[in-house]
Amino acid sequence: MPFEPRSVTSDMASRSYGVCVICQRAAGVKMMFRGMSAVAHPQPQADFLKGELHRKHPGVTNLKTLRLPEELQMAAQSIIHGAQVPQLPERVRKVTNFLWSRKRAVEDVTLRQKGVSLEKELWEKAMQKRGDIDEQVLEDRIRKRVFSELRRTTYHWTPLKFDEEMGVVYMAARLAGGYAAVRRALNEIKKRDPSFAPQSLLDFGSGLGTVAWASHSCWGDTFKEMVCVDSSGAMNILAERLLKGDDERAEPHIKQVYFRQFLPVSPKVQFDLVVAAFTLSELPDAKGREEAVITLWRKTSSYLVLVENGTKEGHQMLMEARDTLVKKQEKTVHDPRPASVFAPCSHQMMCPKLAQESVTPCNFQQKYHPLPLPGHNDRQTEKFIYLILSRTEPAKAETEGVEWARLIAPVLRRTRHVHCKMCCPDGQLQHLVVTARKHSRDVYRCARNSDWGDQVPVIQKVEEDVVHSESE
Template identity: 25%
Template sequence: MSSVDIQLHTALARAVAGVPHHELRGRLAQLSHRYRTEQVADTAPGIRDTLDALAYAVVRMPATFRALHAALSTVEHQPTTQVDLGGGTGAAAWAAAALWPSVTTEIVERQPAAIRLGRQLAAGNFPHNWRWTTRDVRDWTSPTTVDLITIGYVLNELTEQTRRDLIHTAAESATTIVIVEPGTPSGHRRTLAARELLIEHGLTIAAPCPHQGPCPVDWCHFAARLPRTELHRVLKDGTRNYEDEKFTYVVATRCPARPTPARVIARPGRPKNRVVLDVCTSTGAAQQVVVPKSSDAYRAARRTNWGDAWPQSS
C-alpha cells in the first residue's frame, strides 16, 4: 500500500467514524445498482446528501483513485494545471497530486455533498492548491487553456450528445486529456467514441493505444489492484484483502507523443519456461508474443504486467 493509499484510507476512516454501518450499507446498495446499470445523471441523481457521499467515497473512491493513477502514469509531460470534470469527492485530484505534487487543480462537481466531503478528505493532505467549483459539467467552459483535463467515470452518466459536447469543449480547452471509464464493453465503446472525437480535434493518442488507427479488439480494458480495508470488506461482504478495478481509458495530447511499440492488453500468461503476452502494436494490429526462457527478453517479460508497454524500456 503506497503512502497516498494510506493517506486516503486514513482520511476516509476519519470521515465515517461514528456512522452506523447499516446506514452506509443501505446507501451503498442504491449507489452500486446505479453504477452497474450506468444510469444517466439526469434520471438518477447520484450523490444526494452526506450519507450518499460517504458510502460512495468509502467503497468507490479508492478504486477510482487507483484507476486514474494508472492512466495518469502514462502522461509524459508534467502538467502544472489540472481541471477535473465531474470530480466527485476528488479521486482524480488525489491521483494527480500523487504523481505531481505541485500541480494546481480545479475540481468541477455539481453535487454540494460531494464537494463538502472532498474538501474534508483533502484537508491536511492536499489543501493548498485545490479549488472546488460547484457546476454541472454539461455547461462548463474554461476561460483559459489548461495543461490537463481529467474526466473520470463521468461519460457513463451522460447522454450521447452530452458526451460529445463535453469532449468538444475539453478538446478546445486542454493540452492533454485523460478519460477513464468502467472496464465494461459499453465503457470501452464510449471511450472509443471519445477517442475518435479527440483525433478529429487534432489531438494525438498517447496511451494506451500505440497507434492512431481503429481499435483491433472488441473489448480493451485494464485492471488496477488495490488493497481493501476492514471497513471496505465489511460493507462489500468481501473476504479477500484486495480487489481488481477494471477500467478503460484514453490519453490524448497536443504535446509531442512517443507511443510505445506495443502495449499488453490482457493478463500475461506464464506457463512453464515462457511468457505469453497479448499486445496491441503500433501497426494497429493485435497479436500474441511468446517469449521463451532462452530469450534475452525473458526476464523483462516476467516483470511485465497487464497494461504495460512492451518491450519494456531499459
Template identity: 30%
Template sequence: MISPALPADLKAALEQLLYGTSRTEAATRAATISKTYRDGGTSAPIVTTTDAIAYAGARMPATYAAVAASLNALTEITPEFSPSTLLDVGAGPGTASFAATQAFESLRTLTLLDANPALRELALTLASDRRRTAAFDYQLGDARKLLASAAPAELVIASYVINELGDAARDQLADSLWRATAGTLLIVEPGTPAGYQRILDARARLIAQGAHVVAPCPHDAACPLQPPDWCHFVQRLPRSRLHQQLKGAELPYEDEKFSYVALSRAAPPTRLSRVLTQPEQTKVAITAKLCTPDGLTMAVAPRRDKAAYARFRRLAWGDAADDGNASD
C-alpha cells in the same frame, strides 16, 4: 510511479468521518448509490454528508486505483510531462485530484468541477488537512456549463463521468474537455464493453480534432480489437477493514476493471506496445497479446532466448512493452 492504494492519510480521514455511524447503514447506502451509478444514473441520490462519506468509503479506493494506474501509464510514456494546472471535471469527492497530486509534484493550481454539494463538501474536508490540496478551487455547478468559462489546464481529467450522459451530451462534453486541454486529457471509465465503447467514441472524435494518443494505444489508428473483445485493464488494490465492511466483501483486496485513454496536443516521443491480457507462461515460452504501432500481435519469447524470456517474465497486463527480438 504512484501506488494504487489510497494514501494512508486519506484512508484515515474517511474512517474518522464515519466514526460513530452505523457501518450497516453506511454499507446499505453505499450499495444503493453504487448500483445507481452502474445502471447509468447520476450522483443525485447522494444528498447528505453520510451519503457522500459512505459512497466515498466504498468507491473511492477503486476509483483512485484506476486513475493512479492510468496516470502511471501516462508518465511512463511521457516522463517529461510536468503540468502545473489541473482541471478535474465531474470531480465528486476529489479522487482524481488526490491521485494527480501524488503523480505530479509540479501541480500548483487545482480546479474541480461538480454539481453535487455533498461530494464537494466531503472533498474540501478531505483536502483541508493536506498541504498540496488545501487550495482546491472547487466550483459547484453543472460541469458542462462550468467548462465553458474554465481556464485551459495542462492536465484535464474526466474520471467515471461520461457514463452519466446521453450520446449527444457525451459528444458535447468531449469537445468541451478538449477545448479546455492545454496539454493532456485523461478519460477513465469502467472496464466494461459499454465503458470501452464510450472511450472509443471520445477517442475517435478527438483524434479527428487533432489529438494524439499517449496511452494505452501505441497509435492513433482505429482500435484493432473486434467484438466480443474489448480493451480494458485491471488494477488490484488492498481493502481496508472499513472498505471490506462497506462493500460487504471478504477478500482483503479488490480488482478494479477500467478503460482509459490519455490524449495530448503533442505526439508522444515514443510508441511502445501495450500488453492487453495477462501473459501466458509455459515451460517453453511466454506468450503476450500486444497492441503494437502496427496492430495486434501475439508475441512469443521462447525460454531458449534468455534475454527475451527474462524481459517477458516482467510483463503484466496493461504494461507498456518493447517487444523487440520476440517472435510473432
C-alpha cells in the same frame, strides 16, 4: 614374495576416481575461463532498456497493490464513523452493483426506430387475421402494445443524486477503487514523460476529489492550481472535508484546490492536466458526452485523461470520445495542435476489438487495499478503462526497428517462452509466442517480466511465432 593380483573392483574404482578428479579439474578450469570471458566481454544491453533492469524496463507501468494516502484514509474513516449510516454494507453493495451494471441511456433516435419497427410488425400480423374490427380500435390497441413493449425492454437510465448520506455511501463504495484506477492511469504519463511537471489541473466531475489526491501523489507540490468541478454541492462539501481531515479548522492537506459547480467559461483558459474519471457515464446522452469531451479538450494544454469502468459500456464511451477528438474537426479552433493517442493504444487507428464478432472491452486492472470496513476484503482488484490524449506527437523509439505493443491480457509464462496477447502498432491484435532465440534475450526477458497493461518491445515479427490474429 608371492604375487597377489589386485581385485578388478579395486582397480576400476581407482581408475574411476582418477577420471573424476581429472574431470572436476577440467570443469573447474572451464568454468574459470567462462567466468573470465563473461567478465571480459559482457553482453551489451539493448538500447531500448535505457540502462534499466528488465523487470523495470520503460514499458512497465503497472503498480504494486495501492493504498490510499494515510491522511485520506483516516479522514474517510472519521466521516463514515461519524455519519453512522444505517445498513451501510448492504447499501455499499447495491451502489457498487448499480454502477458496474450501468449502461448508456437509449438515444431518442434508436427508440423511435425500434418503435416504428415494432409497430410495422404488429400491423402485418393484424392484417393476416383481420376480421370486422374497427381500424381506429386496432390502431389504438397496437400503439398501446408498442408503448408497453418499449417500456418493458428499454434500459431506463437514471442519474445519481447525492445528498450528504448518499455521498458517504458512495465514498465507502468507490473511494479506494476510484483512486487506484486514476493513480494507475496517471502513472503512464509519469513513467513515459518524466519531464512533465504539471502546474494546473482541471478535474471534471470531481466527486470525492480523488483525482486531486492521485495527481498530488504523482507530482507532489508542482501544482499551483487544482480546479475541481462537480455539479453536486454535497459532493464538493464532502471532498473539502476529506482534504481537511474531517476537521473544519484544519488546513487542507493539498493546497490550492478550488471547488466549482461549473466549468470555467473562457475557452482560452487551459490546464496542463485535464481529467474526467467516471464522469462520462453520468451524462444522459451521446450529444452531451461529445460536447463535454470537446470542451475538455479545448481546456487541455498537455494531457487529457479519461477513465471509466472496465465494462463494454465504458469501452464504447471512451472509443466514442477517441473518435470525436482524433477524427472530427472543431468549428472554432483555439489551439491548432491536434490530438494524438498517448495511451493505452499503440496506434492512432480504430480499436481492433470493436471489429471482432464478439466485442470484449479493452480493460485493465489495478490491485488495491480498500477502506477497512465490514465486508471488505484485505485486497481488491479494480477493473477500469482509460484513454490519454496528448497535444504533442507520440515519442518515436530511439532505437531503429523497436516498436512497443500493449499487453491486453495476463502474460502466460512457460518454459523458455511466454504467450503475449498484444495490441500492436499496426492496429492488429496478435497472440505472440516470445522466445529468446527469435526475439532476442532482452525482449524475451522484458516480456517475461511484464504483465497485463504494460508495453513490451517487439523488435521483429516472426510469422511462425504468431499463434493467431484475433482480428480475423
